[in-house]
Every structure is written in structure tokens, then in C-alpha cells.
Amino acid sequence: MTKDAEKLxxxxxxxxxSKIKAGSSKTEAKCFSQNYQNENSHFSSWHKDDFSSTxxxxxxxxxxxxxxxxxxxxxxxxxxxxxxxxKNNLKEITKFISQLxx
Numbered sequence: 237m238t239k240d241a242e243k244l245x246x247x248x249x250x251x252x253x254s255k256i257k258a259g260s261s262k263t264e265a266k267c268f269s270q271n272y273q274n275e276n277s278h279f280s281s282w283h284k285d286d287f288s289s290t291x292x293x294x295x296x297x298x299x300x301x302x303x304x305x306x307x308x309x310x311x312x313x314x315x316x317x318x319x320x321x322x323k324n325n326l327k328e329i330t331k332f333i334s335q336l337x338x
Contacts, residue, residue: 247279249315251265253265
């Protein structure tokens, strides 16, 4: 997995956990809009093509399901991978993301 893919999956998982904490269902929380790149300041400097190719990389790894519209969702494989990677969930992943962002 590339560093950009790691950054994207970590930030998506962080947003997933944040949505759940805010009261969303897990089904709703795992979904991201086609405008996610523009909605999330972490990706504002990314070229649109770079974001798409990174999203496609995660799709090929089985971590995202990407729709023709450009919207996407976390797969159960992604959620399981991230749960095992970050045992303390939101607190631990927030710390990790802060180290990824210059």
C-alpha cells in the first residue's frame, strides 16, 4: 500500500468513527460522497487524478467499493483491518493522522 493510500484509508476510517460517534448508523457512516476530496481539507492540495488513482488503489486492495458516480464506501475488510491496526480507535488514529499531515 502506498503512503497516499494509507493516508486516505486512515482519514476515511477516522471520519467513519466520527460519524458513528455523532449518531450515524454504521451503514451510513461508511459511505463517502463523490465530493469527499473537496469536503475534506486533508486532500485539498491533492490533484483530482491523484485522489482518484489512490481511491482506485484502495478499491483493488478490497478496502473501498467505488461507484460509477465517484462516491465510495469502506468495505468490511477495510473496517476490520483498521480495527485491528488501531485498537484504541478514534484517539489512536487521530494521533497517527496528525503525524501524516505536514
